[in-house]
Each structure stands twice: as structure tokens, then as C-alpha cells.
Amino acid sequence: MKINSKITGLALCAILSMSLMGCSNKTNPTSKEDSSKKETTKKQETVAKKDIPQGLSEELGNGTIVLSTEGGTSKDRNVPVLFADKDLMMSQIGLDAETFDGSKLSYIYVDGMLNAKEQLGEMTQTTLTLEKDALKEGTHKVEVVQYENDDLKGKAITYKTASYEIKSK
Template sequence: MNKLAKGLLVTALATSVLGVAACGNQSSDNKTEDTKQTSTQESVAKKPVSKYPFPSDITETGDAKIVLTSDSGSSENGNVPVVFASSDDILIQLGLDAYDFDGSKQSFIYVDKIFSETNQFGEETTTSVDLDQEMGHLKPGVHTVSIVQFENDDPKKGAVTVYTQAKYEVKEKK
């Protein structure tokens, strides 16, 4: 090989090695940054923040009602159904029957006064509510599921037109 070919080959190899090394360093920098972001996200996630704050000083109003169901029974007639959960459980669903809601409005579902999701309920609707370990919904004890409808579907400024709730209990799974 002549000197020019050897020079080009050495330059190409050197560039390739530097490129791989730079990619490796960039990758580890990204991993460090990803780890920092994950740590930050986990610490933020430990403090439940409600997208729509639960209305203050309200009492049950309207004709609507909800019934929660689990394998242990239902919340009908003031009963408190039981759910068994362990720290390994990430998400458990609880049955939810909704009756006599205004189907033209959104229903805002709260678990322990923390916003969970919106849904559309009518005269009789059967669905489920997600109980999330990260949000504290699966800690042992009694918890409350509330459904609120607001004037103009505005949970920040609208007056409460419907508010009903039911309780469930979490017991430690052995």
C-alpha cells in the first residue's frame, strides 16, 4: 500500500474509534440524565397532585348514586366492600355502578379527594374505577370514591350540581 492509502486508512480508523468513543460517552451521559429524570419523576409521583382540586365544603347533592362492587360484596345500603392488596399490586379495578346521572354532563371521579378520571354516566352505567398503588388508593384502610358533576363541566369555576360517594376498604393480602 502506498503512503496515501495508509494515511487515509489510519485517518478512517481513528475517526471511527473516536466516533464510537464519543457515542459511548454520550450514551452514558444520557443514562445519567435519564436516571436523574426518573428519580425526579418518582419523587414527584410520591406526592399525589390532583389535576382538578376536590371542591371544598360540599355535601351530597342530586339524585345520582354510586355502588362500588368487589368480590366481597357491594357498597349498597352503606356497606363497605373489601379489596385485598399487597405492595406488589400496582393497579386493581373496583366495580362501579352509577345511577341517575345527567348524561349530558361529564362526571369527575375522585378517589380520596384526588382526581382520577372523567366519565359519562347516564341513567344506569356499569364500569370500573382504577385503584392505583402509586396514588395511595391501595393502602390498608377505608377509602372514598366520589363522583362530582359541575355546572358547564367546569371543575375549577362551576358550581357542584351532583355529588355522591361510596366507601371501600383495603386489607393487606397475606
């Protein structure tokens, strides 16, 4: 009898434990909605938080830029390709600039985020270091802006663009 009552007791404990575990796996639907709203807000902040001033769409001023990767150049509006591993933390592409006003500081943006400040002149060769979002798969925009009196709040007097593409290996 003692063995049967022990087995029965253990079986009841096991059944009770399993039923309680099932109850503890319930999720709160409100928390899912809240986290979804937080993700949407973060995405909107990321999109809205760009360093480059709004309203620049047409190229203006003197100068040309050409991006170069192992896959070619952006000359004649081509989009050179850079093959990258998903794990790649940093890479570089070339930027050739011609006939820029060397007395002005040039602000270089990648996807709207400030990447570098350079003194571009008649014939300048430099490299852009790409990290994080600038290495995500897809097409990326490089913009070079020179401002009146080198003041970010001033009027843009030179604006040039080119693109490059990241593809997975």
C-alpha cells in the same frame, strides 16, 4: 528488634485508624432537624394538594353510585373489602351509577384525587383503576361530582360518595 518495632507500629496504626473511624460516624443534629422539617412539609403539601373542590360534604343532586369488589358492594352504605398484596401495583373495582344526568360530565375522585372522567347516565357500569395511594391499606372514599356547565370552577350540582376498604392478604 525489627519484628517488635514493626508489630508496635502496626498496632499503633490500627488504634489510630479505629479512633478516626469513631470520629467520622458523628452526625450533624441540624441535618436531622432539617430532614424532619422537609418530611413534614411534604406531608402537608400532599394533604393540601387534592383535586376535589373544598366544601363538599353533603350529597346533592340526582343519582346513586355503588362500588363493587370481590368482597361485596357499597349498597346501603356498606364498605366492600378488596384484599391486596403489598406489592400490588394496580387493581380495579366496579362502579355502577344510576339516574345521573347523562348530558353532564362526571368527575370521579378517589381520596380527593381525580381518577376518571365519565359520562354517567340512567344505568352505567364502569370500572375504576386503582393505583399507588388508592391501594394502601385502609378505607378510601370515592366521590362523583357533576359541575354546572362541566366547568371544574363552576358550582357542583351533583355530589355522591361511597367507600371501599383495602386489607392485606
